[in-house]
Amino acid sequence: MNFLGKVAISTGAASGMGLLFSQNWAELGGNIVMCDVNEKVLNEKVAEINSKGIGKALAVICDVRDYGDVCNARDKAVAEFGTIDVVANFAGGTAIRMRNIDYDKYPEFPDVPIEIYDWGIDVNLKGPFYFAHAVLGQMREQKSGLIINIGSITGQEGDGYGMDYPTSKAGLMFGLTKSIAQFGSKYGIRCVCVSPGPVLTRPSMTGMKTLLGRAAEPQEIIDLCLYLASDKGQFINGENIMIDGGRNAMSRSNY
Numbered sequence: 001m002n003f004l005g006k007v008a009i010s011t012g013a014a015s016g017m018g019l020l021f022s023q024n025w026a027e028l029g030g031n032i033v034m035c036d037v038n039e040k041v042l043n044e045k046v047a048e049i050n051s052k053g054i055g056k057a058l059a060v061i062c063d064v065r066d067y068g069d070v071c072n073a074r075d076k077a078v079a080e081f082g083t084i085d086v087v088a089n090f091a092g093g094t095a096i097r098m099r100n101i102d103y104d105k106y107p108e109f110p111d112v113p114i115e116i117y118d119w120g121i122d123v124n125l126k127g128p129f130y131f132a133h134a135v136l137g138q139m140r141e142q143k144s145g146l147i148i149n150i151g152s153i154t155g156q157e158g159d160g161y162g163m164d165y166p167t168s169k170a171g172l173m174f175g176l177t178k179s180i181a182q183f184g185s186k187y188g189i190r191c192v193c194v195s196p197g198p199v200l201t202r203p204s205m206t207g208m209k210t211l212l213g214r215a216a217e218p219q220e221i222i223d224l225c226l227y228l229a230s231d232k233g234q235f236i237n238g239e240n241i242m243i244d245g246g247r248n249a250m251s252r253s254n255y
């Protein structure tokens with residue numbers, strides 16, 4: 001694979017899979033616009049990529065909950081590199097973990113302050129929605145583009161406590177991805193959702209069972225994203241792809 005001259009935007013690019021996607025993209029010759037709220041780490045990671053001298057990286061501080069920030073990321077991508085070939089929406093995570101909720105103080109769903117769930121829905125669902133709205137005009141003009149949403153096995157399974165997360169991920173997996181494909185395909189724009197099971201961006205993910213008896217290496221998820229963006233993946237469109245070691249195929253007795 002090579003992405004020479006191609007331009008991608010990755011959100012959540014300061015850590016985990018958003019960062020790994022950015023590193024891989026640049027190693028394969030592409031230019032990458034890296035968006036995150038963690039300014040310090042983002043700048044360090046962008047400098048590391050640029051020091052390798054292959055694809056170029058650009059840091060854009062962008063809170064995906066803020067439509068102005070999202071438009072700024074789009075504008076910077078076009079001003080610096082001329083096009084937007086891929087947007088990969090990695091920023092996300094369950095609010096009760098990412099906002100460090102105290103389980104003893106807030107034991108069940110109705111006890112958790114609504115602001116926590118607002119944050120989760122805004123980052124996980126509204127962020128990708130905002131990016132779609134902001135970049136699809138540019139992609140329509142180009143007559144090409146790919147939006148990769150990142151869903152989750154939890155979008156299929158639900159979660160009786162961290163409810164913002166499956167609600168948002170299901171929105172990406174079953175609503176937003178198909179809708180973008182319906183709008184975009186006549187302009188050569190595709191949209192695909194990649195929905196992982198457990199991924200080892202955190203050691204705790206080994207606790208989630210799969211039929212294969214292990215969690216994914218982050219690289220296994222990124223390889224699929226790169227395939228979708230490559231010449232080989234061009235007929236995949238409007239679909240949610242589970243990449244979960246068979247967790248979605250487990251019978252209830254396996255849990």
Ligand SMILES: NC(=O)c1ccc[n+]([C@@H]2O[C@H](COP(=O)([O-])OP(=O)(O)OC[C@H]3O[C@@H](n4cnc5c(N)ncnc54)[C@H](O)[C@@H]3O)[C@@H](O)[C@H]2O)c1
Nearest residue numbers: 012014015016017037063064090091092093152198199201
């Ligand atoms: N790790 C897993 O097991 C797993 C499983 C299924 C799906 N996913 C999904 O994959 C994606 C990446 O997961 P990860 O584990 O690599 O993530 P991570 O927690 O390592 O990184 C998330 C990044 O998002 C950034 N971020 C947080 N809020 C933001 C905001 N408002 N605007 C912009 N950036 C923001 C953080 O600063 C961080 O750099 C997420 O959408 C997650 O829901 C992960």
